Every structure is written in structure tokens, then in C-alpha cells.
Amino acid sequence: MSGIELGAAAFVASQLLDAKFHLSEDLNLIQKVVRKAVPFAVLSLRNRVSFWYIFEKAALKYPNNVAICFPRPKSQKDTVVTYDAQGYPNYEDQFSLESYTYKELYDMILRFSYILKNEYGIGPKDTIGVDCMNKPLFIILWFSLWNIGALPAFLNYNTKGKPMVHCIKIAGIAQVFIDPDCDGPIRETEASINKELPSVKLNYIDEPHLLRILSDKSRPKYRAPDITRRPEDKDSSCCALIYTSGTTGLPKSAIMSWRKAFMASAFFGTVMKIDKKSNVMTAMPLYHSTAAMLGVCPALANGGCVSICQRFSASSFWTQARLVKATHVQYVGEVCRYLLNAKYHPDEQKHNVKIAYGNGLRRDIWRDFKKRFKIEGIGEFYASTESPIATTNIQYGDFGVGACRKYGTLITLILGIGQKIAKMDPEDESVLWRDPKTGFCTLAKSDEPGELLMRIVNPSNTETSFQGYYGNSKATNSKIVRDVFKKGDAWFRSGDLLKIDEEGLMYFVDRLGDTFRWKSENVSATEVENEIMASGAVKQSVVVGVKVPQHEGRAGFAVIEPKDGMSDREILDKIHNHVKDHLPKFAIPLFVKIGSQYIQASHNHKVPKNQFKNQKLPKGDDGKEVIYWLDKGSYTELTQDAWAQIMSGGTKL
Incomplete structure (x- = not known):
């Protein structure tokens, strides 16, 4: 083979490698x-x-x-x-x-x-x-x-x-x-x-x-x-x-x-x-x-x-x-x-x-x-306001649809040093899973959702990587986890579930904790719960975000343990009259379920919220539950007809 032929073959090989690994x-x-x-x-x-x-x-x-x-x-x-x-x-x-x-x-x-x-x-x-x-x-x-x-x-x-x-x-x-x-x-x-x-x-x-x-x-x-x-x-x-x-x-x-x-x-x-x-x-x-x-x-x-x-x-x-x-x-x-x-x-x-x-x-x-x-191009990214983590995907054609991180092999390897997806506890999605033998976390498998973590370069001075929240050291420290993959290391917790596929593409899966997103805004479930309690109509409240077909994000869903001696109508009116004056419009719950039987605390005195995140609308799994929805400034029963109007786009949430 001549030198020209060798050169041509090398060029073709380099082009094929570049097409696969996107090094250029x-x-x-x-x-x-x-x-x-x-x-x-x-x-x-x-x-x-x-x-x-x-x-x-x-x-x-x-x-x-x-x-x-x-x-x-x-x-x-x-x-x-x-x-x-x-x-x-x-x-x-x-x-x-x-x-x-x-x-x-x-x-x-x-x-x-x-x-x-x-x-x-x-x-x-x-x-x-x-x-x-x-x-x-x-x-x-x-x-x-x-x-x-x-x-x-x-x-x-x-x-x-x-x-x-x-x-x-x-x-x-x-x-x-x-x-x-x-x-x-x-x-x-x-x-x-x-x-x-x-x-x-x-x-x-x-x-x-x-x-x-x-x-x-x-x-x-x-x-x-x-x-x-x-x-x-x-x-x-x-x-x-x-x-x-x-x-x-x-x-x-x-x-x-x-x-x-x-x-x-x-x-x-x-x-x-x-x-x-x-x-x-x-x-x-x-x-x-x-x-x-x-x-x-x-x-x-x-x-x-x-x-x-x-x-x-x-x-x-x-x-x-x-x-x-x-x-x-x-x-x-x-x-x-x-x-x-x-x-x-x-x-x-x-x-x-x-x-x-x-x-x-x-x-x-x-x-x-x-x-x-x-x-021509979609620039999907993953980031959050306080997070030191940011990933990007500038997507043309068909490859990379849906991903929030898409780079070539070189940048992916570099980012892999400081960004990890950790396996979650199957019993509690808010807890990182640790190996009982080593006590350390493990990486999630390909296509397995886990929490995205970012390495804190200097564990003894975390502010150089993660500045946190102004005047709130407790909240700042809660976002940092230590001794994760080895003794003495420190990582920032994103609070979000993501996954990586076999191609090395990263995808956002869902948010962890008590915050959900609706109408382009992050809603604090705890803040909404506090205002519902301040209405004076309930003994206890649990608020989560529930998925609604054909709608982005999660809609506010409140489960209410009512005070004795009050009708549903009185409770709903008191709640709405209070929250409309004390919450932004996007944070007011769109769906409400009332009943003392629904909220049961676990052994650690916490109410497990995950059970409510998969609430089936409009009438529950058995088709008999009474759920109310916010219709034109008042909570009314969510009927099959009303649900059909929401699903068809005839009524907007």
C-alpha cells in the first residue's frame, strides 16, 4: 500500500472515529x-x-x-x-x-x-x-x-x-x-x-x-x-x-x-x-x-x-x-x-x-x-438556581432527542470525574443507597434513575464549589453529603433524579423532595401546607404535585384531614378564601381530597407523601372517591364530564 493510500485510509479511520466519539x-x-x-x-x-x-x-x-x-x-x-x-x-x-x-x-x-x-x-x-x-x-x-x-x-x-x-x-x-x-x-x-x-x-x-x-x-x-x-x-x-x-x-x-x-x-x-x-x-x-x-x-x-x-x-x-x-x-x-x-x-x-x-x-x-x-436546533440544559451543576445538549437532526447532556467522549469523560448519578434507596427515593458492607454509595446502572451529584473540590471549604443560600447555613449544609464514594469526600446533592443511557446521554427524570413545578414556577409543598393549615379549617394537610395527562409539570393536590363539625363546602370555602390571599396563583392547589382516613403517619411520625403522587383522577382507583377541583374561583366536585373537558382542552387548569 502506497503512502497516499495509507494516508487516505488513516483519514477515513479518523473521520469514522470522530463521527463516533465527536472529538473535534x-x-x-x-x-x-x-x-x-x-x-x-x-x-x-x-x-x-x-x-x-x-x-x-x-x-x-x-x-x-x-x-x-x-x-x-x-x-x-x-x-x-x-x-x-x-x-x-x-x-x-x-x-x-x-x-x-x-x-x-x-x-x-x-x-x-x-x-x-x-x-x-x-x-x-x-x-x-x-x-x-x-x-x-x-x-x-x-x-x-x-x-x-x-x-x-x-x-x-x-x-x-x-x-x-x-x-x-x-x-x-x-x-x-x-x-x-x-x-x-x-x-x-x-x-x-x-x-x-x-x-x-x-x-x-x-x-x-x-x-x-x-x-x-x-x-x-x-x-x-x-x-x-x-x-x-x-x-x-x-x-x-x-x-x-x-x-x-x-x-x-x-x-x-x-x-x-x-x-x-x-x-x-x-x-x-x-x-x-x-x-x-x-x-x-x-x-x-x-x-x-x-x-x-x-x-x-x-x-x-x-x-x-x-x-x-x-x-x-x-x-x-x-x-x-x-x-x-x-x-x-x-x-x-x-x-x-x-x-x-x-x-x-x-x-x-x-x-x-x-x-x-x-x-x-x-x-x-x-x-x-x-x-433548527434545540438547546436543552439541566441546572437549578443554587446548583453548581449545569449540563447542556445542543441538538440537531434526530440524535440526542430528549437528553439534557450530550457531548463527545472527551468532555463526557472529563465531566464524569465531577458528576455522578448515585443509586437511590428503593424504599425511599429521597435517600441515597449505601452498600451495607462498605457504607459508601454506588453508581446507578445504565438507564437507572438516580440522584445527580457534583463533587466538591475542596471538602474542607465547600463554598469554593457551592455557595448555597444567603444567611441560611442549615439549608446550605443540607445540600452537601459526605463520605459518598470514599472517606472524606464531599458532594453537592442536586435533589433531582436523572439517568444516563448506553450512549452516554443524560436525561432528566423527576424532582426529589417536597418541591414540584407548575406553570413554570417551583412550588413549595410545605409553604402551601402551612397556608392551608392557617385557614383554620383543617387538622392536617398534605400537598404534593400530581401528574395530569397532557399537562407539563405537576399540579398541586391537597389531601385534607378536616376539623370536626364542618361540611366539605365550609372547609373548601375557608381554604380557598385564605390561600388566594396568601399564595401566588400558581401555588394554589388545583385538586383537593377531604377525609380523616387518608393521612396516616408512619413510625417516624412523618406522613409518607409518595402514595399521593400517583393519585388517579378524577375518581381514584376504585372510581368512587370524591375529589374537588378549582373551577372559576371555587372548588367543585371533579366529575367525569368536568374531567373530559379538561382532557379535551375545553377547560384550562
């Missing part, structure tokens, strides 16, 4: 991430880990690039619904398109920084609450605080009452800036805040007036000196607080580190192909990490545009994507099903979107979603 893809990704990691390492050495410097560099490099697009909803009185020649509604009539270049955004941030520092007295030691809907105002406030060196805490604007007071208190928030479009819940809570936290200042923003001021070129600007922008921060230091539902029954403030913000822009942005020409549209709430860290940060770090929808709307989603010229859109699984269930509109075929990315896209609708909306 892995090396290319590693190379791109390293190129972005080096400048961040230099910034770290210069005590400049703040994401502010990454944003500022992009703003000065791409001053004329559009940084933010915002299809601002018009008021109903200003909207006249028109129809095209085919009878389809012109949804663009509902919006007024705003856009800001990097220079405009940067200057507005500097002007607001001047106001925050000089009129509100905000400095680097302050934690400031951001209670705002999706709009440019949110990002302007957020990055102004980063410029000053203050710590932003992203409040869920649906939260009210005791949970809101708790959120402000645990984070040590000094002032809260409140968007007028979502100020209802905090106004309802204002008396409680003033009573329990009298030093906290509530600042209700006049948005139109403020935007006029920030656009006035004659107004003074303030770019904080580097020495005042928390130069003592490390890459593991807190850059923002984002609240999560917790098993304590009240929200926990998860620490987002500067490292996470950087990794979102470098690693995640690279995987999702976000660059200076990209336009990332998100209708996910900015107070969650998906939109804030994985939407805003990658776009603004790379000179691209982030387009913000004030609210998610299945009917106008693709119209907004067309208006802002989006190349990327974000989703959670529920959003994908809502879009697929929406009526056809021509705009769903007229957009420029190439990649949709998020988490929770169901395998059974994955291909249908891509085909109907002409999406």
Missing part, C-alpha cells in the same frame, strides 16, 4: 471556552471579577449594536384589533417596539447609578431588592447596582404577605425598587413590612418619568471607581440573590456567584452559539436564573441583543419573535406545549429563530416543536 466538536468547544476563560482569569488576578467589566467591555466595543429590544404592550384602550386578508389577528398592533443600543444602555445605567448613589445613598455594602416585571427598567436597575457594587436581590413580584416579608428579611435588603406594573402584591404587604422591618425603604418607581430622565443627555453620569466595586470579591462571591422554593415552607435566597455569571456567558453562550449577531428573546421572568443568567448575561457579554417579553403569550409569542428579529428563544417545558396547543398563526413561520433553548422540553413533543416552528 469537544476540542472546538474547549478551545472556545478557554479563549474566553483567559481574560476572566486576568480580571480575577486584578481583583475585577464583577460581570460589570465584561458588560462594559462589550458596551465600549459595540456601541452601535442593539443591546435591548422590548415589545412594550400597549394599553387596551390604545389597542385596536385588526385582521389580515386571511382573517388572522395582527398581534403586532398590541406592541410598541423599543430598542436601546449599547451606548444608550450604558449611558442610562451610568445616569441611574448617579441617582442611586446621590439621591438614595446606595453603596457597595447595600443589598437592594428589585421588584420588577420583564422590561428594560429591570436590566437598567440591575446593572446600575453592579456598577455601584451593591448586591441586587431579584424578588418574585407575585410574592406577598409573610413570604415577601421573609424574602426581604433573610437577605438583609435595605431598599426595594418597585415597578408600577406589578406593585399590587407589595402594596398589600406594605403595612407588614413597615411593622416588621421599619428600616426598609420602599421606592415606587414612576417609570415613564424615570426613563425620560435617563434618556436626557444633560443629566450627570457616575461610573464607580474600581476600588469601590467590591475588589475583595472572589469568583465564588455573591453577585445576585435569586429566590427558590424550599422545603422549609418559605423561599430561600440562592447565591449566584460571579463565576456562574461568567460561565453563563462563556460556556453556556458558546454552546448555544450566542454571539454579537445574536438576538435572544425571553418571555421567562427575569427574577429567575434562566432568563437572568442564561439569557441576559450571554447576550450582553458578547455584544448581542436581549429581547424581553413583558409576559409570556402563546398567541403572540412568534409575532414578538418576528418583531424583535430574534435568532434565539428561551423556553421551559410548559411553554413548548402551550405553543403547540395554540392556534396556527402565520408569524410562527415568518421568524428568524434558529435555536430554542431551555429546560423541560418533553421528548414526546420535541420533534413536533422543531418541525412546526421551523427550529
Whole structure:
């Protein structure tokens, strides 16, 4: 065989190996991430880990690039619904398109920084609450605080009452800036805040007036000196607080580190192909990490545009994507099903979107979603707000459908060192199984669900890998397990069941514990139970999430042990009257079952909840159970006819 023939054979062999192991893809990704990691390492050495410097560099490099697009909803009185020649509604009539270049955004941030520092007295030691809907105002406030060196805490604007007071208190928030479009819940809570936290200042923003001021070129600007922008921060230091539902029954403030913000822009942005020409549209709430860290940060770090929808709307989603010229859109699984269930509109075929990315896209609708909306690539990922673990899958063609981690052999081997799926106790899915002989955990088998764990690099200083929850060491420590695979090691518990198949692809299976997901929000079962108990109508309550066919996530299901001498109607009315005033709408239980015989404590005085997670609707396994459902603001019996309407889509939960 000649040298040319040998060379050709070697080339073919290398191509076959590459096709099987995807080595070139892995090396290319590693190379791109390293190129972005080096400048961040230099910034770290210069005590400049703040994401502010990454944003500022992009703003000065791409001053004329559009940084933010915002299809601002018009008021109903200003909207006249028109129809095209085919009878389809012109949804663009509902919006007024705003856009800001990097220079405009940067200057507005500097002007607001001047106001925050000089009129509100905000400095680097302050934690400031951001209670705002999706709009440019949110990002302007957020990055102004980063410029000053203050710590932003992203409040869920649906939260009210005791949970809101708790959120402000645990984070040590000094002032809260409140968007007028979502100020209802905090106004309802204002008396409680003033009573329990009298030093906290509530600042209700006049948005139109403020935007006029920030656009006035004659107004003074303030770019904080580097020495005042928390130069003592490390890459593991807190850059923002984002609240999560917790098993304590009240929200926990998860620490987002500067490292996470950087990794979102470098690693995640690279995987999702976000660059200076990209336009990332998100209708996910900015107070969650998906939109804030994985939407805003990658776009603004790379000179691209982030387009913000004030609210998610299945009917106008693709119209907004067309208006802002989006190349990327974000989703959670529920959003994908809502879009697929929406009526056809021509705009769903007229957009420029190439990649949709998020988490929770169901395998059974994955291909249908891509085909109907002409999406080339799906970027499915696994992560959680507080988690140091993140996995990605940029999926084209047919391979990798449904997976949340898909890399070549090289990256998979590297990640395998720090990410493990541990076998669970078959008697209790919340407990890691340990070998009776060794006392150590074991790995789950191929296609066997287990809990995803991440190695803590320095077990004696866990904060370098997992920053945990602000001001809550107990909750932080509960997420760390030690002596797992060998003596002295430490691992972060994700709290989620995942599995790996024979191809090395990783798939999300389910959540562990007492938190479930509904309407794109995490619901704390304990919080709901506490409010049901506070209604004064029950002796005991158990809340779980139950699966409902053709619906994403799990719907709230409450099992009630009633107080003596009260009718079901009285109990249901008292419960609903209380929870509607004390819980966000998405957390109110949709199904209720009443009976003293249902809740039986085990030997350790805990009520086993797993038995309720598989509740058969509408009438139980025997077809005789009476279950109530929330219909038009009142709990009524769930009949076969009502269930049929829910299943057909005629009635929405």
C-alpha cells in the first residue's frame, strides 16, 4: 500500500472515529471556552471579577449594536384589533417596539447609578431588592447596582404577605425598587413590612418619568471607581440573590456567584452559539436564573441583543419573535406545549429563530416543536438556581432527542470525574443507597434513575464549589453529603433524579423532595401546607404535585384531614378564601381530597407523601372517591364530564 493510500485510509479511520466519539466538536468547544476563560482569569488576578467589566467591555466595543429590544404592550384602550386578508389577528398592533443600543444602555445605567448613589445613598455594602416585571427598567436597575457594587436581590413580584416579608428579611435588603406594573402584591404587604422591618425603604418607581430622565443627555453620569466595586470579591462571591422554593415552607435566597455569571456567558453562550449577531428573546421572568443568567448575561457579554417579553403569550409569542428579529428563544417545558396547543398563526413561520433553548422540553413533543416552528436546533440544559451543576445538549437532526447532556467522549469523560448519578434507596427515593458492607454509595446502572451529584473540590471549604443560600447555613449544609464514594469526600446533592443511557446521554427524570413545578414556577409543598393549615379549617394537610395527562409539570393536590363539625363546602370555602390571599396563583392547589382516613403517619411520625403522587383522577382507583377541583374561583366536585373537558382542552387548569 502506497503512502497516499495509507494516508487516505488513516483519514477515513479518523473521520469514522470522530463521527463516533465527536472529538473535534469537544476540542472546538474547549478551545472556545478557554479563549474566553483567559481574560476572566486576568480580571480575577486584578481583583475585577464583577460581570460589570465584561458588560462594559462589550458596551465600549459595540456601541452601535442593539443591546435591548422590548415589545412594550400597549394599553387596551390604545389597542385596536385588526385582521389580515386571511382573517388572522395582527398581534403586532398590541406592541410598541423599543430598542436601546449599547451606548444608550450604558449611558442610562451610568445616569441611574448617579441617582442611586446621590439621591438614595446606595453603596457597595447595600443589598437592594428589585421588584420588577420583564422590561428594560429591570436590566437598567440591575446593572446600575453592579456598577455601584451593591448586591441586587431579584424578588418574585407575585410574592406577598409573610413570604415577601421573609424574602426581604433573610437577605438583609435595605431598599426595594418597585415597578408600577406589578406593585399590587407589595402594596398589600406594605403595612407588614413597615411593622416588621421599619428600616426598609420602599421606592415606587414612576417609570415613564424615570426613563425620560435617563434618556436626557444633560443629566450627570457616575461610573464607580474600581476600588469601590467590591475588589475583595472572589469568583465564588455573591453577585445576585435569586429566590427558590424550599422545603422549609418559605423561599430561600440562592447565591449566584460571579463565576456562574461568567460561565453563563462563556460556556453556556458558546454552546448555544450566542454571539454579537445574536438576538435572544425571553418571555421567562427575569427574577429567575434562566432568563437572568442564561439569557441576559450571554447576550450582553458578547455584544448581542436581549429581547424581553413583558409576559409570556402563546398567541403572540412568534409575532414578538418576528418583531424583535430574534435568532434565539428561551423556553421551559410548559411553554413548548402551550405553543403547540395554540392556534396556527402565520408569524410562527415568518421568524428568524434558529435555536430554542431551555429546560423541560418533553421528548414526546420535541420533534413536533422543531418541525412546526421551523427550529433548527434545540438547546436543552439541566441546572437549578443554587446548583453548581449545569449540563447542556445542543441538538440537531434526530440524535440526542430528549437528553439534557450530550457531548463527545472527551468532555463526557472529563465531566464524569465531577458528576455522578448515585443509586437511590428503593424504599425511599429521597435517600441515597449505601452498600451495607462498605457504607459508601454506588453508581446507578445504565438507564437507572438516580440522584445527580457534583463533587466538591475542596471538602474542607465547600463554598469554593457551592455557595448555597444567603444567611441560611442549615439549608446550605443540607445540600452537601459526605463520605459518598470514599472517606472524606464531599458532594453537592442536586435533589433531582436523572439517568444516563448506553450512549452516554443524560436525561432528566423527576424532582426529589417536597418541591414540584407548575406553570413554570417551583412550588413549595410545605409553604402551601402551612397556608392551608392557617385557614383554620383543617387538622392536617398534605400537598404534593400530581401528574395530569397532557399537562407539563405537576399540579398541586391537597389531601385534607378536616376539623370536626364542618361540611366539605365550609372547609373548601375557608381554604380557598385564605390561600388566594396568601399564595401566588400558581401555588394554589388545583385538586383537593377531604377525609380523616387518608393521612396516616408512619413510625417516624412523618406522613409518607409518595402514595399521593400517583393519585388517579378524577375518581381514584376504585372510581368512587370524591375529589374537588378549582373551577372559576371555587372548588367543585371533579366529575367525569368536568374531567373530559379538561382532557379535551375545553377547560384550562
